[in-house]
Amino acid sequence: MLRKKIFLFIVAISTLSLLLHQGIHSSWIMEPFYFSCPSLQSHPPPGLKPKHINVAFLKTHKTASSTMQNLLFRFAERNNLTVALPVQSCAHQFCYPHTFTSHFVHPHTLPPNIITSHMRFNKAELQRLMPNNTIYITILREPSAMFESSFTYFYHHCQSFKRVRDGSLETFFTDPWRYYQAKEKDSMYARNTLAFDLGLDKDRSGEDEEYVQASLAEVEKVFSLVMIAEYFDESLVLLRHLLSWDLDDILYFKLNMRKASSKRSLTPGLATKIRSWNSLDARLYDHFNASLWRQISALGLACVAREVQFLRQAQEKLMRSCFDGTVPLLRSASQIKNNNLRPWQPSGKVDIMGYDLPANLSRRYSSQAQELCFKLIMPEVQYTQVLLRSQSIRYRRGHQLRSPQQSHPLPLPIRRTTPRHPQVQQSQLPPAAPGSVSVTGFTNSKQTAAPQDPNVGTETSQTQNAATEK
Numbered sequence: 001m002l003r004k005k006i007f008l009f010i011v012a013i014s015t016l017s018l019l020l021h022q023g024i025h026s027s028w029i030m031e032p033f034y035f036s037c038p039s040l041q042s043h044p045p046p047g048l049k050p051k052h053i054n055v056a057f058l059k060t061h062k063t064a065s066s067t068m069q070n071l072l073f074r075f076a077e078r079n080n081l082t083v084a085l086p087v088q089s090c091a092h093q094f095c096y097p098h099t100f101t102s103h104f105v106h107p108h109t110l111p112p113n114i115i116t117s118h119m120r121f122n123k124a125e126l127q128r129l130m131p132n133n134t135i136y137i138t139i140l141r142e143p144s145a146m147f148e149s150s151f152t153y154f155y156h157h158c159q160s161f162k163r164v165r166d167g168s169l170e171t172f173f174t175d176p177w178r179y180y181q182a183k184e185k186d187s188m189y190a191r192n193t194l195a196f197d198l199g200l201d202k203d204r205s206g207e208d209e210e211y212v213q214a215s216l217a218e219v220e221k222v223f224s225l226v227m228i229a230e231y232f233d234e235s236l237v238l239l240r241h242l243l244s245w246d247l248d249d250i251l252y253f254k255l256n257m258r259k260a261s262s263k264r265s266l267t268p269g270l271a272t273k274i275r276s277w278n279s280l281d282a283r284l285y286d287h288f289n290a291s292l293w294r295q296i297s298a299l300g301l302a303c304v305a306r307e308v309q310f311l312r313q314a315q316e317k318l319m320r321s322c323f324d325g326t327v328p329l330l331r332s333a334s335q336i337k338n339n340n341l342r343p344w345q346p347s348g349k350v351d352i353m354g355y356d357l358p359a360n361l362s363r364r365y366s367s368q369a370q371e372l373c374f375k376l377i378m379p380e381v382q383y384t385q386v387l388l389r390s391q392s393i394r395y396r397r398g399h400q401l402r403s404p405q406q407s408h409p410l411p412l413p414i415r416r417t418t419p420r421h422p423q424v425q426q427s428q429l430p431p432a433a434p435g436s437v438s439v440t441g442f443t444n445s446k447q448t449a450a451p452q453d454p455n456v457g458t459e460t461s462q463t464q465n466a467a468t469e470k
């Protein structure tokens, strides 16, 4: 009898708690996540392993990598991690196209957990800089789509492109050697850019079998995951599993996109020419696209598809919460009122789009919910500055007054019923940093966000799937 009462009591409490959470949290999303991808549910289940926090993401060009960088910046802020950032003289990149060295890293951003700004890869230097359990990740994009994007984006920066008087890709490909000069500044934008970013020799051919095999083997050895821009969401699901992250951690808005009118579709003939001109990149791409799909199959196609669907639903919700129940219109830079949200414009030839926040957002939402929306759409250059500022403050504070008392400036967030990553939250990391907001309620949640509107700060949004950049 007593047992039965206790049982009923528990059922009642659980139901109540479920109902209470329903409107605010996404328990309905959470459950399938627990049971998804059984092939990966080793012991302990991935959701209960500590999150992996040391990540080196090689940000390649024109590959949705700005979207990835934004995601990593937000993860770092939420978890009070250190992001290695460039010294001021390197601007917002690690003095690209110079090969990376640790001299390019701002001393206030050491020792780092995460590194993600543009660089030309240098394994030895990174291994010296980063913790030894760092997981290396990068992203590739189909070379013909990528080259078309590069051509427009870097038209005014890259001599090889500028020489093409009529500014057309067809003209360039009538005789690429007439326009391209290997030794010239910024020539890496005009041939095998992905290979160059990976630290390889952009002027080797994809038919140089020995070089190709050695390169593939090396990239495979260093990088635990090579994401593919065309399958961005699927890649994120693999990333989430690799790093034992939550759904919250992989939510994003597409950033740094071109206006539709500055994009063009390629004829099959032109696409073939582009691929053979960038044959080393094409070899890399085909190899790692195949291995991405092998990894997806290993996880289970259905399981990955399901997670992708949850991811998109969550993004859709977040998007609507951030933009007053509507999907925000992408705007041209000139239409964006807030300076901090205006993306960098490479040239008059292309219009890089951004987002703006509704003017009346401030009255309705808490500052932390606003902060989340703001950071989701903050372009790379501005976000880099914001992070450098906050990390410099933390660095100086840490070096001037070393007071252990100060390591808990915020009250601990109230736990949800099912802690996903107790280790991360309780021991390895201090409580959430200011401005951290759990989006899906998967991790530490609402209490940090405390939006006045129950829908805000809860979930994410956005229908677009592949976050193809520019």
Ligand SMILES: *[C@@H]1O[C@H](CO)[C@@H](O)[C@H](O)[C@H]1NC(C)=O
Pocket: 132, 133
């Ligand atoms: C990583 O570094 C730690 C301390 O810095 C050391 O104890 C550990 O053995 C190293 N692990 C490997 C695999 O090198």
Ligand SMILES: *[C@@H]1O[C@H](CO)[C@@H](O)[C@H](O)[C@H]1NC(C)=O
Pocket: 142, 230, 289, 290, 293
């Ligand atoms: C990537 O690989 C998959 C599986 O082999 C294939 O179906 C798809 O066409 C490839 N994508 C591209 C853009 O080459």
Ligand SMILES: *[C@@H]1O[C@H](CO)[C@@H](O)[C@H](O)[C@H]1NC(C)=O
Pocket: 324, 358, 359, 360
């Ligand atoms: C806030 O702005 C949206 C559109 O941007 C508008 O529909 C809504 O009525 C505004 N709300 C208030 C309270 O001004």
Ligand SMILES: *[C@@H]1O[C@H](CO)[C@@H](O)[C@H](O)[C@H]1NC(C)=O
Pocket: 080, 394, 398, 406, 407, 408, 409, 430, 431, 432, 433, 434
């Ligand atoms: C972040 O971590 C550092 C080092 O542990 C600590 O000094 C600092 O107070 C923390 N900041 C926040 C906002 O949690």
